Amino acid sequence: MDMIRRTVLKGAGATGMLAGLLAAGVLKPTLAYAEDWNKAAFEAKDINEALKSLGAASAADHKDLVIKAPEIAENGSVVPVDVSSNIPNTTSIAILILKNPFPLSSQFEFSNGAMTDVSIRVKVADTSVIRAIAKADGKFYSTQKEVKVTVGGCGG
Template sequence: MTDTTRRTLLKGSIALGTLSAAGLLSPRLLLADWPEAAFTAKEMEKALQDLVGTAQPTASDKIKIKAPDIAENGAVVPITVESDLEEIESISILASGNATPLVASFQLGEGAIGFVSTRIKMGKTADVIAVVKTAEGVYSTSKNVKVTIGGCGG
């Protein structure tokens, strides 16, 4: 684990080479636990494999996604994920149609309950997938969101 993290970090340093050269980034500032491979993965399966150790989470009705059926502006899509699964370690949000599907991963600490809310960008109409990792396993549910105007620019 330590080794792969180190690899990831090294790769990240190369990618950010220009910044480092400009002295804007010192190695100390690079985040040790930001899962670069998962965040830069272009396929959802690879992102999940890297992030939670499985590409095939178990479908669960104990996870609820609150998101609009139709998002007029893909740049700002409000997403709330709630789950009453026990011993939740993390809640991650993915958008299947985005260039890099993994959007955010919330690591729950002491006392935190299964609830997170944020706003994400969606490039096009796609499924929003919420993945909950517990001490028991990895679970997910999804919801389709229609996007009228894509929010990934370009």
């Protein structure tokens, strides 16, 4: 009991200090994230805007980019998605869910022997097309797959 109390107190203290630092301008969260998080792309509310922010507005279909996802997902809050690219010189993969309020779910860059294959679990708000974008040799490629989300969990 006492341990929990102590942790809570410590947590509160640390948060207070952080708030102080923020106010003093010592930590600037917006600056800290600007480099490694593509705010414009993640906060884009439609697919075209998101693709534009990724620089992928003119992505062409490619058969060597494959999405594995269930045809029907009973629980839209946990949908397993696996994307792999066999396009030579693929350097990054992005996963977008077209009907979500913010379509871009994630983007990964690969280097030093990492294979261009990623599996992830995402939220899908409604029956939606999932789109994967791969970047290879500076060009963008795309593929898509529809996932049906069952509402209420009893058939559909």
